[in-house]
Amino acid sequence: xxxxxxxxxxxxxxxxxxxxxxxxxxxxxxxxxxxxxxxxxxxxxxxxxxxxxxxxxxxxxxxxxxxxxxxxxxxxxxxxxxxxxxxxxxxxxxxxxxxxxxxxxxxxxxxxxxxxxxxxxxxxxxxxxxxxxxxxxxxxxxxxxxxxxxxxxxxxxxxxxxxxxxxxxxxxxxxxxxxxxxxxxxxxxxxxxxxxxxxxxxxxxxxxxxxxxxxxxxxxxxxxxxxxxxxxxxxxxxxxxxxxxxxxxxxxxxxxxxxxxxxxxxxxxxxxxxxxxxxxxxxxxxxxxxxxxxxxxxxxxxxxxxxxxxxxxxxxxxxxxxxxxxxxxxxxxxxxxxxxxxxxxx
Amino acid sequence: xxxxxxxxxxxxxxxxxxxxxxxxxxxxxxxxxxxxxxxxxxxxxxxxxxxxxxxxxxxxxxxxxxxxxxxxxxxxxxxxxxxxxxxxxxxxxxxxxxxxxxxxxxxxxxxxxxxxxxxxxxxxxxxxxxxxxxxxxxxxxxxxxxxxxxxxxxxxxxxxxxxxxxxxxxxxxxxxxxxxxxxxxxxxxxxxxxxxxxxxxxxxxxxxxxxxxxxxxxxxxxxxxxxxxxxxxxxxxxxxxxxxxxxxxxxxxxxxxxxxxxxxxxxxxxxxxxxxxxxxxxxxxxxxxxxxxxxxxxxxxxxxxxxxxxxxxxxxxxxxxxxxxxxxxxxxxxxxxxxxxxxxxx
Numbered sequence: 001x002x003x004x005x006x007x008x009x010x011x012x013x014x015x016x017x018x019x020x021x022x023x024x025x026x027x028x029x030x031x032x033x034x035x036x037x038x039x040x041x042x043x044x045x046x047x048x049x050x051x052x053x054x055x056x057x058x059x060x061x062x063x064x065x066x067x068x069x070x071x072x073x074x075x076x077x078x079x080x081x082x083x084x085x086x087x088x089x090x091x092x093x094x095x096x097x098x099x100x101x102x103x104x105x106x107x108x109x110x111x112x113x114x115x116x117x118x119x120x121x122x123x124x125x126x127x128x129x130x131x132x133x134x135x136x137x138x139x140x141x142x143x144x145x146x147x148x149x150x151x152x153x154x155x156x157x158x159x160x161x162x163x164x165x166x167x168x169x170x171x172x173x174x175x176x177x178x179x180x181x182x183x184x185x186x187x188x189x190x191x192x193x194x195x196x197x198x199x200x201x202x203x204x205x206x207x208x209x210x211x212x213x214x215x216x217x218x219x220x221x222x223x224x225x226x227x228x229x230x231x232x233x234x235x236x237x238x239x240x241x242x243x244x245x246x247x248x249x250x251x252x253x254x255x256x257x258x259x260x261x262x263x264x265x266x267x268x269x270x271x272x273x274x275x276x277x278x279x280x281x282x283x284x285x286x287x288x289x290x291x292x293x294x295x296x297x298x299x300x301x302x303x304x305x306x307x308x309x310x311x312x313x314x315x316x317x318x319x320x321x322x323x324x325x326x327x328x329x330x331x332x333x334x335x336x337x338x339x340x341x342x343x344x345x346x
Numbered sequence: 347x348x349x350x351x352x353x354x355x356x357x358x359x360x361x362x363x364x365x366x367x368x369x370x371x372x373x374x375x376x377x378x379x380x381x382x383x384x385x386x387x388x389x390x391x392x393x394x395x396x397x398x399x400x401x402x403x404x405x406x407x408x409x410x411x412x413x414x415x416x417x418x419x420x421x422x423x424x425x426x427x428x429x430x431x432x433x434x435x436x437x438x439x440x441x442x443x444x445x446x447x448x449x450x451x452x453x454x455x456x457x458x459x460x461x462x463x464x465x466x467x468x469x470x471x472x473x474x475x476x477x478x479x480x481x482x483x484x485x486x487x488x489x490x491x492x493x494x495x496x497x498x499x500x501x502x503x504x505x506x507x508x509x510x511x512x513x514x515x516x517x518x519x520x521x522x523x524x525x526x527x528x529x530x531x532x533x534x535x536x537x538x539x540x541x542x543x544x545x546x547x548x549x550x551x552x553x554x555x556x557x558x559x560x561x562x563x564x565x566x567x568x569x570x571x572x573x574x575x576x577x578x579x580x581x582x583x584x585x586x587x588x589x590x591x592x593x594x595x596x597x598x599x600x601x602x603x604x605x606x607x608x609x610x611x612x613x614x615x616x617x618x619x620x621x622x623x624x625x626x627x628x629x630x631x632x633x634x635x636x637x638x639x640x641x642x643x644x645x646x647x648x649x650x651x652x653x654x655x656x657x658x659x660x661x662x663x664x665x666x667x668x669x670x671x672x673x674x675x676x677x678x679x680x681x682x683x684x685x686x687x688x689x690x691x692x
Contacts, residue, residue, distance in 0.1 A: 060625045061587075228620055241407075247624045253617045268616045271599045274574055278593045278632035279406045286624035 007100035042077035046124035071099035125340035134162030141246035141285040146171030148221035153177040158340040205233035233268035315339030353446035388423035392470035417445035471686035480508030487592035487631040492517030494567035499523040504686040551579035579614040661685030
């Protein structure tokens, strides 16, 4: 009898927050790799906010996951069979293996991970897509200058913590925003933010704005946008002339009707947003990191040594077992994770 | 007895559209120019949408006009007295002379206009602030490439017509948006747009969107934003990946609560706007042309010969008499003008 594998599928499309019934769990035969493919036994899988978008069927930068199809995502594991000269059995690979114990993928879509260089989980976070997103967006669209002030939310997450640490190393004043006193303490003590504001301590955007303004000691030059919602509403009137806003995500709106339908109009209005961009000459750039993998080697060259030396800190939140991935994902969307959310599959 | 002059003041702040009672009319002695100043007899004054913003007291890039203070604006006229070596009596000057028959200004804030080179009204439109706004925003933030598709509203206005004509000369497909069949005909026949869509023919953003999409024959690479509102809502989902949106204004929202309070939230929502910027990797840049006068000589060098040769067309709408400026301005905000709105003062 062929060996079996497990994977998690999309059982239904959520209209708000995903719930257990939106996920399926299936057992099937382990596939054999086709020409140019590798077969991987997944050790760790990544959970990321963008996956919420893939559960909707609205127009976006990536096709939605079909109903009944496997949940997509990046994972790292051991190559157990290879039909590609680029990998040998026993190598470790990062690739688009999804929410599964095993998967095949075209070797060209995968990259080798060397376990001797550090924990392989780094390939999912600090030295993977989220860390690269933070570094690239900050450097390319944030255009940081020493002495400026930067604000980023989800400050203890893998994107926010990278943005804050790189900006700080470049001489910027960094103000994080995070949910709860524990995360705020970590933002300052572990990730070196100059200050961190607990957005949960403020019911409305106006009072949150006052706290952010005080923490910044004035206006904001760079707002690295990964949350939207109340934080955006609080921050936007604090932007200084010629400010920059790189946008890599808007997690607070992902569950509000989903990316597909256009989320709730509560809070800030489009005219107010547009007006602020105009009157302060703000530069806003949406980006998706998958368009920029050409710069990944540059990122690794600059950041990997800093991770190895401990100059850039890493915090991971590791759930145990593939079957717990849906719960961990639902928690991620509510900000329950502390640090990069990973699932240990093996 | 000293000679007298007339000027128009801000009598009250409108909450929606300005009305006659928001303007005052006063007669006073003609001032004498101070050190470094010139005194000008205004021949033509410009009316521009940005002036609506100055009537509000919200935070913006420029201080509001105080209640009772003279309405501000750019005008062109003859120097009748000079305390500056830069101007002689008899010269013509463009400067911040406001809504007035006469005004003094620091000579450094003025520039000489040579009546032998063409109509002096050009300094208010095609070769002045609006034309420069269109050219600069297109070239700097629109980053036009041959074969791309550009959309601009107020296509027969001084900004939109410059944007369309320059883009067309660079090999772009140009689609204008204008109010009414007369303006649409002018956009195509006079200003050379490939097509022009009459936004008044469509009640809602969805049907307007379908018409714009058909006129474009697909998606939009550059949306030059000067109107906001229904047009923005129609256009934004049509943006192609890596599209660019320079923002120089949003006239359709100026009267909807004013720039100060944040306008009505009807129509497109902030999350939908933000989401479109993200998923299509759009670059949005607000700008105000007064930050960029350093590039004005480059603009003049490139565009003035094309105006002189007739390669760039000019349409002006000239109201007669300072006392008719408020009515002309109210009409401008409703799109009643055809071409650059000017008031002949003398």
